[in-house]
Amino acid sequence: MERGTPDGGPAARDAVSGRIPLAVVVIDGAGLVSHWSVGARRLFGYAKEDAVGHPAGDLLPVSGALPPGADEHYAVYDDLGPDLGSSLDGHTSYPAAGRARLTPSAGRGERLDVLWWAYPLVGPGPERLLVLAADAARLAGADDHDGARVERIAPGFALHTDFPGADDLARRLPEILPSMSVAESARIVSQVLELGYPVLEFSQHDRVPVTPDWGVPRRAERQARRRRAAEAAAAGRAPDAEAAAEDAEDAEDLEYAAVRERLEFLNEVSARIGSSLDLSRTIQEVSKAVVPRFTDVAGTYLREQVVAGEGFPEGVPDETTLWHRVAVEHTDEPGRWDDVVPVGESMPFPAHTPFFQCMTSGEPVLVPRITEEMGNAIASQFEKRDIRPLINHRSMLVVPLKARNVVLGFMILLRHRERPVFNDMDRVTGAELAARAGLVLDNARMYTYQESVADTLQDSMLPHIESQMSGCDIATRYLPGTLLGRVGGDWFDSVKLPGARTALVVGDVMGHGLNSAAMMGQLRTAVQTMAALDLPPAQLLRNLDDLAQRLGEHYLATCLYAVYDPIAGDLHLANAGHIPPVLVRARSGRSELLDLPTGAPIGVGGVPFESVRVRVAPGDRLLMCTDGLVEVRGEDIGVGLATLVESAAHPAASMDAACDTIIRALNTRGGRKDDVALLMARLNGVASDDVGHWRLVSDPSEVGRARELVRRQLRDWGLGALEDTACLLVSELVTNAVRHARGSRIGLRLVRSGRVLCEVEDQDPSLPTLLSAGPGDEFGRGLRVVTRFAKEWGTSSGSSGKTVWFELEPPRR
Incomplete structure (x- = not known):
C-alpha cells in the first residue's frame, strides 16, 4: 500500500510499508520487566541483563509506564499523542497506542521518537502487559529535523482480518519471545490478535499493518559479523565489541530457548501420558506424544509378561527374552510400516544390536546415522521382510522404558534423513522422556496385575x-x-x-x-x-x-x-x-x-x-x-x-x-x-410319576426286594440300561442300613429329574465313612463301590436320622 504526500505525490519507497523493526517488552504484575528483546536493547540502549527484573518505569522511554515510579532517564515533551502510562491508567482491559517524542536527560544520548502499542494480558502466567515499540525516525518523511510536521503518523489498531498479510505477525511474534514457552507465547499472540492488529495511520486516512522487519536472518547476520571480525583480526584491527556482545547474546538466547523448549516438551508429554491406568491407552499416549515433535518414527517394545500383566524373572534381559511390539507411530505414508513391523509381533534381539545394548545397560543408545552395515544386521532379524529402506541412513535413538531400575521395554526413535540427527541434548531429553513414560507404564502394569489378581480371586470364590x-x-x-x-x-x-x-x-x-x-x-x-x-x-x-x-x-x-x-x-x-x-x-x-x-x-x-x-x-x-x-x-x-x-x-x-x-x-x-x-x-418341579417311594423294614431279606423295586421302576421309565448299576449300588446302601440302623424303618426313593437320584434313609444319625479294606476283610467295600460307579454321591444327617444318596447319568439317546 502506498501512502500519499500532502500534495498528492508519491512518497519515498522506504516509507511505503509498515515493516519496521520492533522492540518487544513484557511486564509482569509488579511492574518489572520479564522479557526484553534484542530489538528493545537496540532501540533503548539497555542490555538484557540490565532490564529483566528491573522496574519498567526506569527503562521504558515513556512516562509512567506502569505503577508510578522514578522516571529519571527521560523528560517527555510529547505533543503528538498520549504516553503509555496515562493511556492505560484505569483502562487495563483495553489496548492503547501512542507516539512520544522524548528528550533524554543529560548524558543519555540522542532524542527518541517512539511509536508504541500496549496490550494488557490476562491468563494464568505472570505476564500482564505487552509493549511493542518502534523508532518513528526509521520512517522516511515522518518529520523534518526542525520539528515541522510533514504529515501525521500515528499508531492504531484494526481487525487482523482487514489485511491479507496480517498473519505474518501471528507467525513471527513468537520468534522474538525466545524465553517464552510454546503455550505462553501462543496465549500472548492470540490475545494480541483479539485486541487489535497494530497499524500505522498515515494522515488519518490510510492504514498500513505493522509487521516485524527482521532484516538479515539471524544466522546470516551472525555469519556476517564473524566474517567482519575475522577480517578485522587479519588486518590487525581491534574486534568490534558490539558485534561480540551481540554474538554472545544470540548464543545465550538460542541455548536458553532450546532448554526451555525441551522442558516445555517434557512437561507437555508428562501431562498427556498420565491420564489413564489402562496399559494399552498409556502406550498409545506415549507414542503419539513424541511424533512428530521429537521424532518421525516411534516403535515401542515391552516384555511379554508386562503386556500380559504378569510378573517376570529378576535380572538383566538376555537374548532369549521376548519383546512384544505394542505400538508403531510414524509420519510416513499410511501402511508403510504396518506390513514390515506389524503391531503384536514378539521377537528376541541379538547381542550385536543397539536394542540389546539399551535393554541390558538401561541407558539410551544414540546412532547418528544407521549405516548400511548396521542396517543389514538389524534387517537380518526380520525374515522375508526387508526393513532396510525404512531405517538406513536415518538417525536413531533407543531409549529404555524402566522403573525402579527394571527395564520394562524400550522405544526406537527414528528421524528422517532431512531432519537434524539426534544429538547429546536429544539423548538427555529422550532419557528423561523414557524415565517418565516408564514410571507411568509401570503404574499401569501394576494396576493391570492387581486387577488380574483381584479378578482371579473373585473368580475362584x-x-x-x-x-x-x-x-x-x-x-x-x-x-x-x-x-x-x-x-x-x-x-x-x-x-x-x-x-x-x-x-x-x-x-x-x-x-x-x-x-x-x-x-x-x-x-x-x-x-x-x-x-x-x-x-x-x-x-x-x-x-x-x-x-x-x-x-x-x-x-x-x-x-x-x-x-x-x-x-x-x-x-x-x-x-x-x-x-x-x-x-x-x-x-x-x-x-x-x-x-x-x-x-x-x-x-x-x-x-x-x-x-x-x-x-x-x-x-x-x-x-x-x-x-x-x-x-x-x-x-x-x-x-x-x-x-x-x-x-x-x-x-x-x-x-x-x-x-x-x-x-x-x-x-x-x-x-x-x-x-x-x-x-x-x-x-420346574418333579411330577408324581417321576418319583418312586417305598418303605422297607430292617431285615436282610429287604435287600433283594429293594433291588426288584428299583429294577421295575427303571423299566417303567424306559431306563433299563441303568438296572444293573442301580441295583448293585442300592444293594450296598440298603445292606448298610439294615446292618447299622437303630430303628426298624428304612426308606427308599427314586427320583427322575435329568439324572436318576436314589436315596436310602434310616434312623441312625451316624454318617458312613470310607474304609480301607484289606484283601481278607469281609466288610468295608460298600462305599468304594458307590464311589466307583455313581456319577455323584453324598450323605446328610437330620433330626430323624441320615440319608445316603447317589446319582446316575442316563445314557444319551
Whole structure:
C-alpha cells in the first residue's frame, strides 16, 4: 500500500510499508520487566541483563509506564499523542497506542521518537502487559529535523482480518519471545490478535499493518559479523565489541530457548501420558506424544509378561527374552510400516544390536546415522521382510522404558534423513522422556496385575453352578463394580440337598476390596457346609451369624437363603437383611416381591431369624440379587426394585436371555458403582410319576426286594440300561442300613429329574465313612463301590436320622 504526500505525490519507497523493526517488552504484575528483546536493547540502549527484573518505569522511554515510579532517564515533551502510562491508567482491559517524542536527560544520548502499542494480558502466567515499540525516525518523511510536521503518523489498531498479510505477525511474534514457552507465547499472540492488529495511520486516512522487519536472518547476520571480525583480526584491527556482545547474546538466547523448549516438551508429554491406568491407552499416549515433535518414527517394545500383566524373572534381559511390539507411530505414508513391523509381533534381539545394548545397560543408545552395515544386521532379524529402506541412513535413538531400575521395554526413535540427527541434548531429553513414560507404564502394569489378581480371586470364590439341578434350571450373572479395586463381597451359590431339593443362596459382604472378598469366601464355605447338614433356613442363618461373631472381623453381610422342594412344590426362605426376592408366576405372568421377615444382617449378633414357606407351581421363576443391581446413589431404592419387578416379568426365550434383559433394564439408569450378583431359578418341579417311594423294614431279606423295586421302576421309565448299576449300588446302601440302623424303618426313593437320584434313609444319625479294606476283610467295600460307579454321591444327617444318596447319568439317546 502506498501512502500519499500532502500534495498528492508519491512518497519515498522506504516509507511505503509498515515493516519496521520492533522492540518487544513484557511486564509482569509488579511492574518489572520479564522479557526484553534484542530489538528493545537496540532501540533503548539497555542490555538484557540490565532490564529483566528491573522496574519498567526506569527503562521504558515513556512516562509512567506502569505503577508510578522514578522516571529519571527521560523528560517527555510529547505533543503528538498520549504516553503509555496515562493511556492505560484505569483502562487495563483495553489496548492503547501512542507516539512520544522524548528528550533524554543529560548524558543519555540522542532524542527518541517512539511509536508504541500496549496490550494488557490476562491468563494464568505472570505476564500482564505487552509493549511493542518502534523508532518513528526509521520512517522516511515522518518529520523534518526542525520539528515541522510533514504529515501525521500515528499508531492504531484494526481487525487482523482487514489485511491479507496480517498473519505474518501471528507467525513471527513468537520468534522474538525466545524465553517464552510454546503455550505462553501462543496465549500472548492470540490475545494480541483479539485486541487489535497494530497499524500505522498515515494522515488519518490510510492504514498500513505493522509487521516485524527482521532484516538479515539471524544466522546470516551472525555469519556476517564473524566474517567482519575475522577480517578485522587479519588486518590487525581491534574486534568490534558490539558485534561480540551481540554474538554472545544470540548464543545465550538460542541455548536458553532450546532448554526451555525441551522442558516445555517434557512437561507437555508428562501431562498427556498420565491420564489413564489402562496399559494399552498409556502406550498409545506415549507414542503419539513424541511424533512428530521429537521424532518421525516411534516403535515401542515391552516384555511379554508386562503386556500380559504378569510378573517376570529378576535380572538383566538376555537374548532369549521376548519383546512384544505394542505400538508403531510414524509420519510416513499410511501402511508403510504396518506390513514390515506389524503391531503384536514378539521377537528376541541379538547381542550385536543397539536394542540389546539399551535393554541390558538401561541407558539410551544414540546412532547418528544407521549405516548400511548396521542396517543389514538389524534387517537380518526380520525374515522375508526387508526393513532396510525404512531405517538406513536415518538417525536413531533407543531409549529404555524402566522403573525402579527394571527395564520394562524400550522405544526406537527414528528421524528422517532431512531432519537434524539426534544429538547429546536429544539423548538427555529422550532419557528423561523414557524415565517418565516408564514410571507411568509401570503404574499401569501394576494396576493391570492387581486387577488380574483381584479378578482371579473373585473368580475362584464364585462357584460354577450347574445350569440344571433336580427340578430346577439356574442362570447366574456377576458384574464387578466400576470403582478401582473392584473386587467385592457379593456371591451366589446352589447346594444339592437330600430329597431332590436345592438350596439357593445370595449374599453380600458390605464393603469392597480383598478383605471383603476374603470374608465372603469364609461365609460362602460356611453356608455350603451347613446346607449339607440340611439345617432349616432360619437355623442356618443363626449359625452363620454366630460364626461371623467368632471371626471378629467386624464385617456385616446380608444373606438370602431359600430351599426349593420340587416334589412338594414349595420354597422355604429366610432373610438376613437382604433385599427381598422376586417371584414370577408362570400361570399369570405377573411378578411380585415376596414379603419376608427382613431380619438383621449377619454379624449384628443376638437377633432371631424367621422363615416362611411359599407355594410355587411348575414354571415359576425365582429371582435373587444383591442391592448393587437396584441401588443408585441419590435415588430411592424403591425405584430400582420397581424396575426389577417389571423387567423380571418380561418373557424371554431362555434363562440367560431373561438375566440379560434384567441387567440391561437396571444398568440403563446409570450411576451403578457396586458389584452385582444375580441368580435366577426356574422352578420346574418333579411330577408324581417321576418319583418312586417305598418303605422297607430292617431285615436282610429287604435287600433283594429293594433291588426288584428299583429294577421295575427303571423299566417303567424306559431306563433299563441303568438296572444293573442301580441295583448293585442300592444293594450296598440298603445292606448298610439294615446292618447299622437303630430303628426298624428304612426308606427308599427314586427320583427322575435329568439324572436318576436314589436315596436310602434310616434312623441312625451316624454318617458312613470310607474304609480301607484289606484283601481278607469281609466288610468295608460298600462305599468304594458307590464311589466307583455313581456319577455323584453324598450323605446328610437330620433330626430323624441320615440319608445316603447317589446319582446316575442316563445314557444319551
